[in-house]
Amino acid sequence: MDERLLVERLKEGDESAFRIIVDTWQNMVYNTVLGIVQQAEDAEDITQDVFVQVYQSIHSFKGDAKFSTWLYRIAVTKSLDHERKKKRKKRFGFIRSLFGEDNEVVIHPPDFNHPGVALDKKEKAAALFHAINLLPENQRIAFVLNKVEGLSYQEVSDVMETSVSSVESLLHRAKSNLRKHLEEEK
Amino acid sequence: MSEQKHRDTEEIMDSLDGIRRATPAPFLYTRVKARLQKEGRTIWEQLGSFVARPVVTVSTLILVLIFNAVIVLNKEKSVESSRIAITSPQDNNSYDETSLLAATTSYDYVNAEP
Numbered sequence: 001m002d003e004r005l006l007v008e009r010l011k012e013g014d015e016s017a018f019r020i021i022v023d024t025w026q027n028m029v030y031n032t033v034l035g036i037v038q039q040a041e042d043a044e045d046i047t048q049d050v051f052v053q054v055y056q057s058i059h060s061f062k063g064d065a066k067f068s069t070w071l072y073r074i075a076v077t078k079s080l081d082h083e084r085k086k087k088r089k090k091r092f093g094f095i096r097s098l099f100g101e102d103n104e105v106v107i108h109p110p111d112f113n114h115p116g117v118a119l120d121k122k123e124k125a126a127a128l129f130h131a132i133n134l135l136p137e138n139q140r141i142a143f144v145l146n147k148v149e150g151l152s153y154q155e156v157s158d159v160m161e162t163s164v165s166s167v168e169s170l171l172h173r174a175k176s177n178l179r180k181h182l183e184e185e186k
Numbered sequence: 187m188s189e190q191k192h193r194d195t196e197e198i199m200d201s202l203d204g205i206r207r208a209t210p211a212p213f214l215y216t217r218v219k220a221r222l223q224k225e226g227r228t229i230w231e232q233l234g235s236f237v238a239r240p241v242v243t244v245s246t247l248i249l250v251l252i253f254n255a256v257i258v259l260n261k262e263k264s265v266e267s268s269r270i271a272i273t274s275p276q277d278n279n280s281y282d283e284t285s286l287l288a289a290t291t292s293y294d295y296v297n298a299e300p
Contacts, residue, residue, distance in 0.1 A: 116206035
């Protein structure tokens with residue numbers, strides 16, 4: 001069904017249009033979020049949040065960009081917010097542990113295994129995802145959208161609201177940083 | 187050795203080639219709907235849960251205490267200054283002036299003794 005029509009129907013409060021939207025774009029949103037946060041449970045939660053926001057703020061979608069681009073932006077923003085919150089919590093936990101208030105055992109998550117990676121590449125992909133986590137935010141987003149979601153440079157630039165040349169430069173820097181991290185770890 | 191290292195790195199870099207999209211657990215729509223219903227509470231329910239937060243309660247209590255302390259301190263100050271004003275000689279003069287004015291109201295003219 002035409003996405004413009006779906007959006008119009010959702011704006012009118014049509015529940016079935018919302019169901020079609022969730023069913024059509026859930027994999028796209030989940031895969032993007034998972035690529036950024038690298039935790040299945042968190043990715044599920046954030047994906048739900050993304051669709052809740054879509055439902056609540058559909059009236060703010062003016063149709064200047066493609067609907068999928070708007071969805072990607074919400075997914076990326078929510079994922080980054082989640083990452084920042086997690087970092088803040090970690091920092092706060094560290095301060096509390098200095099004062100001896102926190103006796104909880106810090107659980108370090110195991111290497112992330114993306115379910116869409118072929119079995120023979122799992123180990124290498126886990127090493128790559130570990131290195132992706134060390135990249136600065138912009139480079140990480142550009143790399144995930146391009147490599148994990150398979151978006152073209154033009155599509156990445158639309159999502160990130162920047163020029164294609166900036167995306168090229170971001171991806172170039174991301175790749176060289178990843179190579180550096182991977183060689184350091186060996 | 188470095189040739190091998192370089193080759194390994196490149197293999198890792200290419201490990202995401204041909205990756206397939208991950209899919210969420212089934213019935214995502216049902217869970218999204220449940221979350222929407224949970225968030226669609228009335229304004230009074232939202233307000234109630236906000237007020238019930240310990241941080242909000244404690245900070246409101248502190249604000250009320252500070253407000254009370256400021257009022258009490260200001261009252262004490264004003265009582266003290268009015269006491270000074272009553273006992274000052276300047277005030278005696280103004281009292282007399284008002285007494286004079288009070289003596290020449292229309293009532294006095296109407297009820298003037300012959």
